[in-house]
Amino acid sequence: MRHVLSVLVNDQPRVLARVSTLLGRRNFNIESISVGESEEKGLSRMVIVTHGDERTMEQVQKQLHKLIDVIKVHDLSNHPAVERELLLIKVEAGPAARMEISGVVEPFRAAVVDVGSQNMMVQATGERAKLDALIELLRPYGIKEIARTGVTALSRSMVQGNS
Amino acid sequence: MGHTVTMVGSQSGKAESPKTEYTGSEILLRCLIEEQVDVVFGYPGGAVLPIYDSLYEGGLRHLLARHEQGAIHAADGYARATGKPGVVIATSGPGATNLVTGIATAQMDSIPMVCITGNVSQELMGTDAFQEADIMGITMPIVKHSYLVTDVCDLPRIVKEAFHLASTGRPGPVLIDIPKDVANARDTFHYPKGVSIRGYQPTSSAHPLQLARLREVIAEAKRPVILAGGGVVTAGAEKELITFAEQTQIPVITTLMGLGGFPGQHPLWLGMPGMHGTYAANHALLETDLLIGIGARFDDRVTMGRLDKFATKAKIVHMDIDPAEIGKNVNTFIPIVGDVKNVLQAANVDLPQSDSAAWIEKVTGWRESYPLCYRDSEDRLKPQWVIRHLYETTGGDAVVTTDVGQHQMWVAQYFHFARPRSFISSGGLGTMGFGFPAALGAQLATPEQLVISVTGDGGFQMTNQELAVASLANIPVKVVIINNQNLGMVRQWQEVFYHKRYSEVDLSGSPDFVKLTEAYGVKAWRAKTKEEAITAWAEALAHPGPAVVDFWVAPDENVYPMVAPGKGLDEMIMGDEKA
Ligand SMILES: Cc1ncc(C[n+]2csc(CCOP(=O)(O)OP(=O)(O)O)c2C)c(N)n1
Numbered sequence: 001m002r003h004v005l006s007v008l009v010n011d012q013p014r015v016l017a018r019v020s021t022l023l024g025r026r027n028f029n030i031e032s033i034s035v036g037e038s039e040e041k042g043l044s045r046m047v048i049v050t051h052g053d054e055r056t057m058e059q060v061q062k063q064l065h066k067l068i069d070v071i072k073v074h075d076l077s078n079h080p081a082v083e084r085e086l087l088l089i090k091v092e093a094g095p096a097a098r099m100e101i102s103g104v105v106e107p108f109r110a111a112v113v114d115v116g117s118q119n120m121m122v123q124a125t126g127e128r129a130k131l132d133a134l135i136e137l138l139r140p141y142g143i144k145e146i147a148r149t150g151v152t153a154l155s156r157s158m159v160q161g162n163s
Numbered sequence: 164m165g166h167t168v169t170m171v172g173s174q175s176g177k178a179e180s181p182k183t184e185y186t187g188s189e190i191l192l193r194c195l196i197e198e199q200v201d202v203v204f205g206y207p208g209g210a211v212l213p214i215y216d217s218l219y220e221g222g223l224r225h226l227l228a229r230h231e232q233g234a235i236h237a238a239d240g241y242a243r244a245t246g247k248p249g250v251v252i253a254t255s256g257p258g259a260t261n262l263v264t265g266i267a268t269a270q271m272d273s274i275p276m277v278c279i280t281g282n283v284s285q286e287l288m289g290t291d292a293f294q295e296a297d298i299m300g301i302t303m304p305i306v307k308h309s310y311l312v313t314d315v316c317d318l319p320r321i322v323k324e325a326f327h328l329a330s331t332g333r334p335g336p337v338l339i340d341i342p343k344d345v346a347n348a349r350d351t352f353h354y355p356k357g358v359s360i361r362g363y364q365p366t367s368s369a370h371p372l373q374l375a376r377l378r379e380v381i382a383e384a385k386r387p388v389i390l391a392g393g394g395v396v397t398a399g400a401e402k403e404l405i406t407f408a409e410q411t412q413i414p415v416i417t418t419l420m421g422l423g424g425f426p427g428q429h430p431l432w433l434g435m436p437g438m439h440g441t442y443a444a445n446h447a448l449l450e451t452d453l454l455i456g457i458g459a460r461f462d463d464r465v466t467m468g469r470l471d472k473f474a475t476k477a478k479i480v481h482m483d484i485d486p487a488e489i490g491k492n493v494n495t496f497i498p499i500v501g502d503v504k505n506v507l508q509a510a511n512v513d514l515p516q517s518d519s520a521a522w523i524e525k526v527t528g529w530r531e532s533y534p535l536c537y538r539d540s541e542d543r544l545k546p547q548w549v550i551r552h553l554y555e556t557t558g559g560d561a562v563v564t565t566d567v568g569q570h571q572m573w574v575a576q577y578f579h580f581a582r583p584r585s586f587i588s589s590g591g592l593g594t595m596g597f598g599f600p601a602a603l604g605a606q607l608a609t610p611e612q613l614v615i616s617v618t619g620d621g622g623f624q625m626t627n628q629e630l631a632v633a634s635l636a637n638i639p640v641k642v643v644i645i646n647n648q649n650l651g652m653v654r655q656w657q658e659v660f661y662h663k664r665y666s667e668v669d670l671s672g673s674p675d676f677v678k679l680t681e682a683y684g685v686k687a688w689r690a691k692t693k694e695e696a697i698t699a700w701a702e703a704l705a706h707p708g709p710a711v712v713d714f715w716v717a718p719d720e721n722v723y724p725m726v727a728p729g730k731g732l733d734e735m736i737m738g739d740e741k742a
Contacts, residue, residue, distance in 0.1 A: 008363075013311070021304055022304070025304050065486070068307075
C-alpha cells in the first residue's frame with residue numbers, strides 16, 4: 001500500500017542524507033522525498049512517499065525515529081490529508097498548436113507560464129494522478145522536458161482551513 | 164590559521180591569572196576530562212596535530228596504538244568491560260577510514276563509543292584536499308549519530324551530547340569530526356550541565372498494561388523459555404534476570420552477546436542457541452509455548468533465518484529498549500519497550516510461577532543427555548580441552564575476549580561465564596582482529612581483573628602489532644593463540660559445505676608467534692601437548708606482565724553442534740563424536 005509520511009526533522013546539514021541513507025540501507029522503497037521549511041524555525045518538513053505492508057511501514061517509522069535529527073513521524077495515509085505536487089512541463093508547440101494546448105490544460109487548472117517560438121511551458125499542481133493524466137494528454141504534442149517536485153502534504157486535521 | 168601565543172599571566176606583575184580563552188583542541192580535552200575519561204586510544208596525523216599538541220600538556224592518558232583499528236577496538240574493549248564510552252582519536256583521511264571497521268563493530272553490538280576524527284580545515288573541505296575523506300558520509304550508516312563541528316563555540320555542547328547519546332538508550336558509537344581550523348580557533352570554556360536533544364527520548368520504563376499481560380501468559384505457560392541477549396548485559400540487569408527466572412521457574416538461554424548476563428553455572432541455564440548452540444537450547448526454542456526475549460534481537464545466527472521453524476508454537480514476548488527491534492525479525496505477541504533492568508524490576512513485583520515443572524525436567528534432561536562434547540586425544544592438543552583448561556584453572560574468574568572463528572565458538576561453549584561483561588566478543592559484525600586490542604582496553608579498564616585474549620592464528624595476525632602497546636604500557640593481558648595453522652572456521656565450512664575444497668585457508672608462512680612476541684619484549688610460551696599446555700599456562704598466569712601462549716592444536720577440529728545455514732534448529736549436526 002502507498003503511504004505518505006510527514007517527517008519533522010532538524011534543519012541540519014546532511015539530514016536528507018541521513019534519511020535517504022537509512023531508507024536505502026533498510027531496503028525501503030521511496031517514490032519521492034520532498035523537503036522544505038516547516039512552521040517552526042530550525043525544523044524542516046520532509047514528505048516521503050513510500051510503499052509497503054503494515055509491518056514494513058511500522059519498521060520504516062521506527063527506524064526513522066531512531067535518527068537523532070528526526071523529531072516526529074506521521075503517517076498521513078491514516079488521516080484525511082491534502083497532497084499536492086507541482087509539475088513543470090515543456091511541450092513542443094508551434095504557433096498553430098498553442099491554442100489547442102491551452103485548451104487541453106485548462107480543465108486541469110494549469111497555467112501556461114512561458115512561451116517560446118517552438119514550445120511552451122505549462123505549470124500544474126495537484127495530486128499525482130492528475131498530473132500523470134495531464135502528461136499523457138500532452139504527450140502527443142511532443143514533450144521536451146519534465147520537472148516534478150514530488151509530493152508534499154499536510155494532514156487536514158492538523159492544519160484546519162488550509163486547503 | 165594564525166597561532167597565537169597562549170596568554171599566561173600578564174605584564175602587570177600579577178601572578179599567573181587563569182586562562183580564559185582556549186583553543187578548540189584544549190576545549191576538547193577539557194570536555195573529555197569533564198566526562199571523566201581516564202584513557203584515550205589514538206594515532207596522530209596532520210589534521211589532529213593541534214589535538215596532540217594539547218595532549219602533550221598531560222592531564223589525559225593517551226595510548227599510542229600501532230594502527231587506528233587497534234586503537235578503536237581497544238576503546239571498544241574498554242567500553243564493553245565497563246559500560247562507559249570508549250574514546251578514540253584519529254587523524255583525517257586514512258586515519259579516519261581505518262576506524263570504519265571498529266565503528267561498525269561497535270554499532271552492531273550497541274557499544275558506547277566516542278570517535279574523534281580530525282579533518283582538513285573548513286576552507287579546504289570539499290576540494291579533495293590532502294588527506295581529506297568524508298568520514299561523516301562514509302560512517303553515516305554505522306553510527307548512532309555524528310557531528311561535524313563547524314564552530315568552536317559548539318564544541319562543548321557537541322561533546323556533551325555525544326557522550327550522552329553514546330551511553331544512553333540503546334548505546335552506540337558517536338562520531339565527532341573536527342576540522343583543523345576549529346581545533347585551532349579560540350573560545351572561552353563552559354561545559355554544559357545537561358543536554359536537551361529534542362529528537363531523542365528513549366523509553367525507559369515498561370507499559371503497565373503489557374506487564375499485566377506478561378503475568379497472564381506466564382501463569383498460563385507450560386513450556387516457557389527466556390532468550391536473554393546483550394541488552395541484559397548493557398542494562399546491568401543480571402540480578403533482576405535471576406530473580407525473574409527463579410520466581411517464574413523459566414529456563415534461560417543466553418545468546419552469544421548475552422553470555423554472562425545469566426550465570427553459566429545456574430541450574431536453569433540451557434546454554435547458547437542457534438548455529439553452534441546446545442541441543443537443549445535449540446530444542447527448547449523449537450518446543451516452547453512462551454518465548455520471552457530480553458534484550459535479544461532474534462538475529463539469523465539464532466533463528467537461522469528460518470522463522471517457519473523458530474518457536475512456531477510460542478507466544479513471543481519481546482522486551483527491548485529499542486522499539487525498532489520489536490517486530491523487526493519475529494512477530495511479537497507482547498511488546499515491552501524499555502530499559503530491560505527497569506522492565507524486569509517492574510515485572511518482578513507480583514510475578515506468578517509458570518506451570519513448568521515437567522518442562523524443566525524435560526529440558527534439563529536434554530542438557531544431561533546431549534551435552535557439548537568432543538573427542539579428546541592424548542597425543543594431540545584439542546582446542547576445546549584448552550578452553551576447558553582455561554576455565555578450570557581460573558575458576559571462571561576472568562574477563563575473556565575472543566576474536567572471530569572457531570575458537571570464539573569454543574570459548575562460548577566451554578568457558579561458562581558467571582558475570583556480565585566477562586565475555587567480550589564481536590558478535591554482530593564478527594570482526595577478526597578485534598579480540599587482542601579489545602583485551603588491552605578491557606585490562607586498562609579493569610586493572611585488578613585477569614584478562615585473557617583467546618584468539619586464532621589468523622585473527623591475531625590482523626592486529627598483533629598492538630603487542631607494542633602491551634609491552635610498553637605493561638598491560639598484563641594473557642594471550643591464548645588457538646593455533647590450528649589455518650583459517651579454521653572457513654576451513655570447516657569448506658569441509659562441510661564445499662566438498663573439502665580447501666581454498667585459501669592454509670596459514671603457512673605465519674610467523675613463529677613466540678619469536679614474534681619476544682621481539683616486542685613480551686614473554687611467550689609454546690605448547691603442543693597437554694603437559695606443555697599445563698605448564699606454559701601456569702607460568703603465563705604467574706607472570707606479572709603481558710604473556711602470549713601459542714597452543715598448537717589439532718588442525719582439523721570442527722565446531723559442533725552445528726546447524727547449516729538455511730536449515731531449521733531441528734536439523735542439528737551433532738558432530739562426528741555423537742549420533
Ligand atoms: C575481518 C574479517 N575477515 C574475514 C572474516 C571471515 N572469517 C570468519 S572466521 C575466519 C577464520 C578465522 O581463522 P582464525 O583466526 O585462525 O580462527 P579459527 O577459526 O581458526 O579459530 C574468517 C576468515 C572475518 N570474520 N573478519
